[in-house]
Amino acid sequence: QVHLVESGGGLVQTGGSLRLSCAASGSIFSINTMGWYRQAPGKQRELVATITSGGITNHADSVKGRFTISRDNAKNTVYLQMNSLKPEDTAVYYCMAIVARQGGYWGQGTQVTVSS
Secondary structure: OEEEEEEOOEEEEOOOOEEEEEEEEEOOOOEEEEEEEEEOOOOOOEEEEEEOOOOOEEEOOOOOOOEEEEEEHHHOEEEEEEOOOOHHHOEEEEEEEEEOOOEEEEOOOEEEEEEO
16 A cells, blocks of 8 residues: 655745645555646646656646656655746645556645635
8 A cells, every 4th residue: 555645735826836745655666657636626637747757757738837846766755846826726736656566546635725
């Protein structure tokens, strides 16, 4: 069993910044891709960014230039630095990890609210 615990969400004004963290723990052989998704009220969950164990990143067009994903493999932790936040970034942000020999896991989610 693998547990993902997110932290760093909160309330911020337009143009502000937040940094999300997600730490994986449990029976982990190795983690392949880690990433962040988000879900706004009434909308489907959508990809924000992913990063492979080798550091290859992919960011959604809506966040390119504003958000940056990174990870610390030694700590099994992924980060999302969010700058220039907009009200449309308001959502519950979910951490995701694909663990070798086990499959995919989700965190419980952390709320990000951007006020106008």
